Amino acid sequence: MEVFGDSNLVLRQVQGEWKTRDAKLKPYHAYLELLVGRFDDLRFTHLPRAQNQFADALGTLASMIDVPTDATVRPLLIESRSAPAYCCLIDDTEPDDGLPWYHDIYHFLKLGIYPDVAMAKDKRALRQLAARFVICGETLYRLSADGMLLLCLDRASAD
Numbered sequence: 001m002e003v004f005g006d007s008n009l010v011l012r013q014v015q016g017e018w019k020t021r022d023a024k025l026k027p028y029h030a031y032l033e034l035l036v037g038r039f040d041d042l043r044f045t046h047l048p049r050a051q052n053q054f055a056d057a058l059g060t061l062a063s064m065i066d067v068p069t070d071a072t073v074r075p076l077l078i079e080s081r082s083a084p085a086y087c088c089l090i091d092d093t094e095p096d097d098g099l100p101w102y103h104d105i106y107h108f109l110k111l112g113i114y115p116d117v118a119m120a121k122d123k124r125a126l127r128q129l130a131a132r133f134v135i136c137g138e139t140l141y142r143l144s145a146d147g148m149l150l151l152c153l154d155r156a157s158a159d
Contacts, residue, residue: 002043006052011044100154105130106140 005011012018013029014036020029036042047055067073100106104115108130114123134141134149141149 001039001041002045004045004047004052004055006047006049006055008046011046015044100152102133102140102152102154105133106135106152109133109135109140 003011003014009018013020013025014032020026104126107113107115108126114126118126132143133152134143136149140152142152144150
């Protein structure tokens, strides 16, 4: 196992190069020594904090779940993308009807009409969604949590 850490102090303490003097850290260090014996090959690598954002994210995720000691954890495959993942899905999810994504919201706010195929559940969802939007002049804006008006763009304008 290769362990990456952004605290040079802690890594050197774990490797035995420096002593752990802080009384609060000694129980953690003792427990870590027990765990080290379970691995055939264990390496520690120091990363500057600026290069450790991924590890911080994984640490946050790991702290959110409780994994039983007898659980088998499968390897995690992590892929790196050249563009955000949501960009890869836009073409697959957007209907090609020539209308902007906000068409139904705009018409509901402007004219009070629902789409022809809307069921009762769809109408209720549209009313709830439209509560976060406002029309100024002929332009649709989304009201952000901090009160800012965010301009709604169609695909051509966004590109």
